[in-house]
Amino acid sequence: MTAEAGLPDTLRDLPAWTPEPVELADLELILAGVYRPLKGFLGSFDTAMVIAGGRLADGTPWPVPVTLSVPKELTEHDRLVLQDPEGVPLAVLTVEERWQDPTSGDQRLAGPLEALRAPAHGPFHAMRRRPDEMEPAAGPVLAVATRDFLHRRQLGQIRQVAERLGARVLLMPLLGGGHDESLVRALLAVRRELPDDVRVVPVPLPDRGDDDRDIVLRAHVAAAYGATHLLAEREVEDVPIPIAVPEPWAYDADVEVWRPVARIEPDHVQAELSPERLGELLDAGEPVPDWFTPPAVAAELAVARPPKRSRGITVFFTGLSGSGKSTVARGLADALIERGGRTVTLLDGDVVRRMLSAGLTFSRPDRDLNIRRIGFVAAEITRHGGVAICAPIAPYAATRAEVRRMVEAHGDFVLVHVATPLEECERRDRKGLYAKARAGLIPEFTGVSDPYEEPDDADLTIDTSALTPDEAVGRVLTLLAEGDWIRPA
Template structure:
């Protein structure tokens, strides 16, 4: 018996050694990591690998795989030109790795193509507006090539948080069978749950005589969302308000696209894979909200209308609910369509809640339970205890570094947070020493600074960044990244002619002589900020006056 086990082990070892020979490596992004986990654990059944070109095109145009199976969201493995070159120069084997270095799967690449992202955006999201987070990710973060091929599982990604709540489809199906549970109603959420959610889910379970599965997203969600650690603590507090043994909490490691109707259909298929017989679709399911003009990307019940059309084909019962609102007159939550014309109602949206948390304001008792409010307060202290980032942007020689360094000294005088100045020249000499000045490298540099600033800010410190940061997209990326604390963009709008007159480093002169390529303001564009919190012009204001303006803003926002 021992000898037999030894030979089996040896065969397995030889198998994996052969897989690894001459294989290239790809470190996965957060989205790719989530997608891979759900392919490997059958959460994305019937998918067995990342989509090939024919399935991709069919899904985009028809919401079906080439075998006619309903599937609305493309699941792609995107890579850059360097990865493609490596594959072509060597062989097609690609080891997919966790950022921590663990090997998760082997992909034997047999297809490489360059997609039309605009067509994908229009069909999947219904827009090319980069204010939509899914479109923004597709057009600005997704690499230029897609690849596919045979996928061999090595291991599932390892998680260290809430391990008792991370159940695979097989785990949940086995659990329901063991408990004799034949009907399960699934509830999707990326936000903390409150009294309205409790009432909605209770009604859904009671109306179907089903067990409730609270199945929140713990992968990539919308920028600015409450982090999943806080949310899961809130979900655990909520469980006590349901009847005993009537509800199960399990976590879904999915990367949301915020694709509204298509995403709602996708979520329903995934919950069927996890053992649900019923699934709740509420108002504006998986919608990203409004654009800058105040227009909704999707209609409030577009998702319900789409998913209901496919209910029988995908084999899961869809429960449609209107938004739950609080009736002041009856001191209870009711669906919006059951409210009388003269009935006074109250509601707080997810966006409004996040604003209350950011501003450390009281959460009303009619809205949530005290234990949940307390958990949220732990993660969102008052503003004067929160960290913040001040991000200076402007042309070379506009005065960014001078003001940033002077501001750091003044803030050290009047408050006690630790302050870090991330100056463009210092960053270039240390953190980004290997980067050049191409558009791609400039973007990498600015986003690296954003990463460091985020770490400082979410841990209660002050990050003062002074960079040219010429592209709006990179500044937007950092703003969306830094949400645990304050973010103040300062546009140093000093005119180009004044910057040229100063030119202490001689950059403008060298650019005119052709000795420097792609100098911002001369041979490379500077995209002025659209909505900075503060605009200052050092040609008309002294350093002291600039600092005073920034300090006054921080006081007004209650950070100091």
């Protein structure tokens, strides 16, 4: 039976697990041979050696831990099917070691992987290559592994280094940031600014958060794809191929060309556009100057970071029952709809409980699941450029932070703490729930018999005991206008 027809009979009874996105990216690179000599996820000794000194236990240089975390109940099995988020089986892991991460306490499994099928979907998947599918190049190959857009400065630097080395250029857009498709399109668009035989191969390689080790990892990946050099900002140790560090370039505003700083006349003006200024231009929807980046790149930048007036945003209210979340959220939704120019979706706590989360209780796991569902929908609305207004109690800081992360992958997130004191909420007791909770008729009632973790990351705090509903809505509108998400009234 072929893999495409389904799982072989011998594997049907194995437990299946969907790893986290970074682990899935690692899995793909291990299976494709990009992470050679790694054949599977690392055990405790290799991991400790890599963290301590950038080498595997046998002395082979390797920069980052490549590990797999699983829930405790899966650690008893000897073999495990690893699948993608849609449940498509990708590989079988044969467990050689079960171990607990001493820092995070995570349960880990180590052992070799056997491929069931290559991941074969996702935008630009047709451009993905295994190293053994690459035509070998005759001479030197300069790899440019980047998750950043390439502007005129970088394009000039790449041309100069490639020429110096006599190398062809291999562009490797690193996937796993928020704007993979824009990045790939922008790199495809600048091919014509580079030598003729440039190749583009997207690689799923999220950053690990250690700049030097990330460069070393990129060098390993580049070497696997046949590169002889890696372009990087600085030299690092223990790299499999040499790092090519470009000389500084600047824009000579007097003659309107980019060139190496060393070749700019001392009396000429050097123009600069800082990343902060670039962000401001994009936020305001103003054009990015042509001298800085090619128009096709500017267009993709604007897709990746749209002007704030049209960028998706989630306004997330949190607070006790009766604090005024629904009233203010509804008022805000109405005000935004009246102003026009924005699509607005109100995800009120009570309504969500009836629709998305029917059947859930008020236990911590069920509250968390409820908030994650709201976060998922809000993130999708944000991704499509809409305004999502959410108004659940959301009593736990960690879950609110999770929603913030989900949303900020696609747009902006504003947290409004409706900090009306418990006594006032209880005095209002619009639904009679506090009385019932005090009488012990409702268990786990927030503020009475269940916790509420006050936010320390609120963008706005309002106490509705001291404001009218219109004033409370006004505060939120002012915040949105000051942040430039909406026009001032």
